[in-house]
Amino acid sequence: MAGSYTKKEIGAGPEEQTLLKDSNGTRVVPVKGSEPVRLSPGWEGTGRPDDELNFKGVTMDQADLEINPPHDRLNLVFSILVLHGIGILMPWNMFITAKDYFVSYKLSKEYTDIESNYAKYFLSYLGFASQIPNLLFNWLNIFIQLSGNLTTRIAWGIFVQVLVFVFTVILAMTDSSEWPGIFFWITMISVIILNTANGIYQNSVFGMAAKLPIRYTGAVILGSNISGTFTAIINLLSQIMAPNARTAAIYYFITALFILLACFDTYFALPLNRFYRYHELVHQKETNKRQLENSTRGKKESLPYWKIVSQCFPQLFNTFIVFCVTLTLFPSVQSDIKRSYEDFTVPSDYYISVMCFLTFNVTAMIGSSIASAVQWPSEKYLVIPIILRVLYIPLFLFCNYQPAGTSRYLPVYIDNDWVYLVIGITMGLSHGYLSSIAMMYCSRTIEPQYASIAGMFGAASLVTGIFTGILFSFVMPIIVS
Numbered sequence: 001m002a003g004s005y006t007k008k009e010i011g012a013g014p015e016e017q018t019l020l021k022d023s024n025g026t027r028v029v030p031v032k033g034s035e036p037v038r039l040s041p042g043w044e045g046t047g048r049p050d051d052e053l054n055f056k057g058v059t060m061d062q063a064d065l066e067i068n069p070p071h072d073r074l075n076l077v078f079s080i081l082v083l084h085g086i087g088i089l090m091p092w093n094m095f096i097t098a099k100d101y102f103v104s105y106k107l108s109k110e111y112t113d114i115e116s117n118y119a120k121y122f123l124s125y126l127g128f129a130s131q132i133p134n135l136l137f138n139w140l141n142i143f144i145q146l147s148g149n150l151t152t153r154i155a156w157g158i159f160v161q162v163l164v165f166v167f168t169v170i171l172a173m174t175d176s177s178e179w180p181g182i183f184f185w186i187t188m189i190s191v192i193i194l195n196t197a198n199g200i201y202q203n204s205v206f207g208m209a210a211k212l213p214i215r216y217t218g219a220v221i222l223g224s225n226i227s228g229t230f231t232a233i234i235n236l237l238s239q240i241m242a243p244n245a246r247t248a249a250i251y252y253f254i255t256a257l258f259i260l261l262a263c264f265d266t267y268f269a270l271p272l273n274r275f276y277r278y279h280e281l282v283h284q285k286e287t288n289k290r291q292l293e294n295s296t297r298g299k300k301e302s303l304p305y306w307k308i309v310s311q312c313f314p315q316l317f318n319t320f321i322v323f324c325v326t327l328t329l330f331p332s333v334q335s336d337i338k339r340s341y342e343d344f345t346v347p348s349d350y351y352i353s354v355m356c357f358l359t360f361n362v363t364a365m366i367g368s369s370i371a372s373a374v375q376w377p378s379e380k381y382l383v384i385p386i387i388l389r390v391l392y393i394p395l396f397l398f399c400n401y402q403p404a405g406t407s408r409y410l411p412v413y414i415d416n417d418w419v420y421l422v423i424g425i426t427m428g429l430s431h432g433y434l435s436s437i438a439m440m441y442c443s444r445t446i447e448p449q450y451a452s453i454a455g456m457f458g459a460a461s462l463v464t465g466i467f468t469g470i471l472f473s474f475v476m477p478i479i480v481s
Contacts, residue, residue, distance in 0.1 A: 066281070070274040077276050078219050080266045081209055085223015086230065087263035088202040091161060091194050092130055093231040094256045096331065097357070099123065101172070101249035102187070112180040122184075124474070129191040131467040137199035138460040142453065143305070150204045150452075151267075157201030158264045164194040165257045172250050203459045210443040210455025211283040212276075215372050217443055217455060221436040222368035228361030236353045286449040303453060312445045312454045314379065318386050318438035319458055320465040325389050326431045327469025329396050330360050333476050336403045337396070337420060344417045355421060360428040367432025371440070379441045386434055392427050399423070403477035410480040435462075 072078055099122075105111055107119040141153070168190060176183040209217045234255060238248035270276045309316070334356040339348055346354045377384070398413040399420045414420060442458035443451040 066278075070278050072275045077212070077270065077273055078216060080270060081205075081212075081216050081219040082223040082226065083259075083266055084205045084263050085220040085225075086227040087158070087223075087260055088198065088205055088220070089224045089227040090231075090256045090259050091165075091198050093228055094252045095126060095130065095191065096123075097231045097235045098245075098249045098252050101245040101252075102126075105245040105249075106176060106183060107180055112177050114180055116180060118180055118184045125184075125188055126191060127470045129188045130195045131463070131470060133192050133196040134199040134202070135460075135463050135467045137196055138203045138456075138463045141200050141203040142456045142460060150208050153200050153204040154208070154267055155264070157197045157204065158260055158267070160197035161194055161201070162257060162260050162264070164190050164197070165253050165260065169250060169253045169257070172246060172253065199463065202463070203456050206439070206455040206459035207452040208455075210451040210458075212279050214375075214440045214444050217440050217458075218368065218372045218436045221432070221439055222365065222372060225361060225364040225368045225432050228357070229365045230361075232353070232357035232361045235357060236350065239350065239353060283448065283452070290449050303450070305453075308446055308450050308453055309457060312442050312457060314383060315438050315442040315445060316457055316461040318382055319435065319442065319461040320468070321386050322389065322431060322435045322438060323462055323465030324469040324472070325392060326427070326435075327466045328393060328472040328476070329427070329469075331356055332470075332473035333396050333401055334360065334424065336401055338400050338402045340400050340415050340417050340420075346417075355417075355424060359421065359424045360431075363425050363428030364432035367429040367434075368436045369432075371433045371436035375437050375440060379445060382434070382437060382441065385430070386438070389427075389430055389434070392423070395423050396427075397476065397480055401476075401480060403480065406477045406481040408480050 103119045103122050107116070107122060109115055168187075171183070171186065171190075205220055206217065209220050231252070234252060235248075238251060242248035242251065271280075335352050337355070339346075339351045344351075395414070397410065400412050400415060402408055414423070439455075439458050439462070443454045446454040
């Protein structure tokens with residue numbers, strides 16, 4: 001305590017009276033010249049509601065969190081959100097990477113002894129089956145509180161995806177050579193269910209990250225790009241080591257299964273973390289404060305969706321354009337760009353795996369990592385480099401792009417593998433960096449109590465950009481032919 005103290009008898013004068021006594025009943029008063037005892041800061045002077053001043057509804061843990069705001073020790077929460085970022089794109093990446101399993105094995109003429117269009121149009125059907133439910137439920141999840149709070153939605157979203165992947169592994173082990181049509185439509189139905197659950201899960205994860213500081217939204221984007229890198233590496237290794245496409249596909253799906261189970265476990269570990277509990281408490285207090293203000297004014301609490309959209313619209317637009325341009329080119333256009341030099345460093349068997357999937361995913365991951373440390377340009381000027389990325393579309397079309405089943409009439413202006421590699425690297429870096437910044441700014445340009453909804457709008461814009469980019473990718477072969 002401040003100051004020093006001496007003991008005096010009970011008969012001391014009024015000027016020396018005090019409420020402090022020792023065990024013998026002797027009053028304890030400050031020595032002349034010592035400072036008085038102060039309570040700093042004054043609890044009553046903090047402007048808190050009466051219920052909170054009287055500790056009504058406030059636990060000791062909550063009081064301790066407010067007095068001593070914790071840090072993210074060992075970046076544990078950041079790492080968990082990176083893992084969830086990997087999980088939200090794992091289904092899409094796994095099914096694309098398993099193209100050879102579906103097209104060259106399960107639906108091929110050699111396996112089924114039937115000539116059909118299932119293999120020819122498989123990726124087109126897969127794209128629509130994946131993105132339409134993902135798009136629909138990302139938007140519905142904003143306006144309709146499906147199955148209650150974030151915890152319920154995330155838990156059920158992961159659980160349904162786990163069940164679908166278990167079913168997919170069993171299907172891979174089953175001989176379907178006698179019923180390729182049934183196998184095709186069962187796969188499509190599985191993909192629809194998988195991406196319906198994933199749409200709810202993905203949207204809810206961005207809503208959860210928006211409650212935390214801005215870099216944690218970037219952690220989800222970083223994880224999404226790591227997911228692609230992880231899958232691309234597995235794809236490359238399987239080409240070298242796996243005996244056939246069936247075995248490689250089983251490895252893919254089991255890997256995705258373990259990643260989703262890890263996401264499930266770590267999500268329920270988050271409430272045990274003091275840093276996460278602190279920011280949940282801050283977010284809840286902001287929400288309660290707004291509800292209290294509305295109730296005192298006689299208003300019914302309702303989310304101002306138009307206000308949220310109008311304030312974060314520039315970043316929603318930025319997110320949409322980034323993913324639209326990228327998905328127009330990757331993987332459809334990039335995977336059809338052929339090697340120009342016979343003596344190029346990357347062998348022809350691994351050219352697409354390295355120059356398309358591995359290059360894009362590794363550079364996008366690096367770009368996201370940079371965005372976690374540096375955010376430039378500002379919210380106002382971010383649209384400029386994002387619009388300039390549209391120039392990548394003609395650049396890739398000028399490369400040695402040879403879409404299957406079409407004859408190219410547009411001249412090849414960039415007939416150099418090294419130049420194409422540089423263009424691919426810059427495209428991946430700019431995608432990872434700019435997409436991360438746009439999503440970070442999205443939840444930062446709105447009031448804290450609406451940050452979670454703004455994060456959900458950002459996720460919905462992301463998926464809308466992906467879907468639109470996939471639609472535009474079908475136009476690219478027509479342009480060059």
